[in-house]
Amino acid sequence: MVGLVIVSHSNKIAEGVVDLAKQVAPANEGIRAAGGLEDGEIGTDPTRIMAAIEEADSGDGVVLLCDLGSAIMSAETAIELLEDSGINIRIADAPLVEGAIMAAVQASMGSSMDEIIKAAEETRQMPKVN
Amino acid sequence: MVGLVIVSHSNKIAEGVVDLAKQVAPANEGIRAAGGLEDGEIGTDPTRIMAAIEEADSGDGVVLLCDLGSAIMSAETAIELLEDSGINIRIADAPLVEGAIMAAVQASMGSSMDEIIKAAEETRQMPKVN
Numbered sequence: 001m002v003g004l005v006i007v008s009h010s011n012k013i014a015e016g017v018v019d020l021a022k023q024v025a026p027a028n029e030g031i032r033a034a035g036g037l038e039d040g041e042i043g044t045d046p047t048r049i050m051a052a053i054e055e056a057d058s059g060d061g062v063v064l065l066c067d068l069g070s071a072i073m074s075a076e077t078a079i080e081l082l083e084d085s086g087i088n089i090r091i092a093d094a095p096l097v098e099g100a101i102m103a104a105v106q107a108s109m110g111s112s113m114d115e116i117i118k119a120a121e122e123t124r125q126m127p128k129v130n
Numbered sequence: 131m132v133g134l135v136i137v138s139h140s141n142k143i144a145e146g147v148v149d150l151a152k153q154v155a156p157a158n159e160g161i162r163a164a165g166g167l168e169d170g171e172i173g174t175d176p177t178r179i180m181a182a183i184e185e186a187d188s189g190d191g192v193v194l195l196c197d198l199g200s201a202i203m204s205a206e207t208a209i210e211l212l213e214d215s216g217i218n219i220r221i222a223d224a225p226l227v228e229g230a231i232m233a234a235v236q237a238s239m240g241s242s243m244d245e246i247i248k249a250a251e252e253t254r255q256m257p258k259v260n
Contacts, residue, residue, distance in 0.1 A: 010150045013227060016142030016165070020197075023139075023172045035146070042153045067150075067227050072258050093259040095225030097143060097197050124254050128202050129223040 002107045002116055003030035003056030006100055007049055007066040007075050011036030017065075017097055021104035028108040031100075032056045044071045049078035053089060061088030061113050063103055065120065067096045088113065094120035132237045132246055133160035133186030136230055137179055137196040137205050141166035147195075147227055151234035158238040161230075162186040174201045179208035183219060191218030191243050193233055195250065197226045218243065224250035 008014040014035025021031050034052035037043040056062045066072050072091060079089050090113060092099055099120035106116045134151070138144040144165025151161050164182035167173040179194070186192045194205045202221060209219050220243060222229055229250035236246045
C-alpha cells in the first residue's frame with residue numbers, strides 16, 4: 001500500500017487529518033502526521049517529515065500532502081535527505097484536508113501512486129456547496 | 131471585520147486552522163473553531179457551529195469554511211437555526227486550510243464578505259508545487 005504523510009505547519013491539523021482519514025478509510029495503516037516544529041510551535045521541520053516518510057513507507061512509496069508553500073519547501077528538503085533511501089516519494093499538488101481524505105481512500109483500495117496523486121489533485125475542482 | 135468559522139469533522143483540524151490563521155494574520159480576532167462533536171469524536175454539530183458563528187460575528191457577518199460535504203449540511207442547519215439572528219452568514223466553497231488562511235488575511239485587511247469569499251475560493255486554483 002502506498003503510504004501518505006500529512007505535512008502541515010500545525011501539529012493539530014496534521015494529527016486531525018490523520019484521525020479523519022483513519023475514520024474514512026479504516027483499512028489505511030500507512031498514513032502519518034508531520035506537523036509543526038519539535039516544540040509544538042507553528043512551522044515545518046524537514047527532519048520530522050523525513051521520519052514520517054520512513055514510517056509511512058511499506059515498499060510501495062509515499063505521497064506527501066502539504067498545507068502551504070513553505071511546507072512544500074520543507075518536504076522537498078526531506079526528500080533530498082532521503083535521496084539514498086530508495087523510497088519513491090512524491091508531492092501531491094492538492095488541498096491538504098480534501099486531498100488527504102481522497103488519497104487515504106484510494107491508497108486503502110490499493111491504487112497506484114499515479115492514481116492516488118490524480119485523485120487527490122482532482123479534489124481542487126470538486127464543489128462542496130450544491 | 132467579517133468573522134470566520136472553521137467547520138471540520140475534527141476538532142484538532144479546526145483548532146489547528148485557527149492557530150495557523152492567527153499566526154499568519156495576527157490582527158484577526160474574529161476567527162473561531164467549530165470542529166468535531168461535543169465529546170471530541172469525529173463529526174460535525176450544528177449547535178457548535180451556531181455558537182461559533184455567534185462568537186465570530188461583530189456585526190459585519192460571518193464566512194464559514196468547511197472540510198467535507200456533510201460539514202456543509204451541518205453548516206446549513208446552523209444557518210437555519212440562526213435565521214432570526216440577523217447575522218449575515220455565507221459558506222465559502224473553498225479548500226478548508228488554504229481557503230481559511232487566505233480568508234483570515236483578507237478579513238484582517240477589512241475586506242468585504244464578497245472579497246473574502248472570492249479570495250478563499252480562488253485558492254482552489256493556486257498551485258503549491260512549482
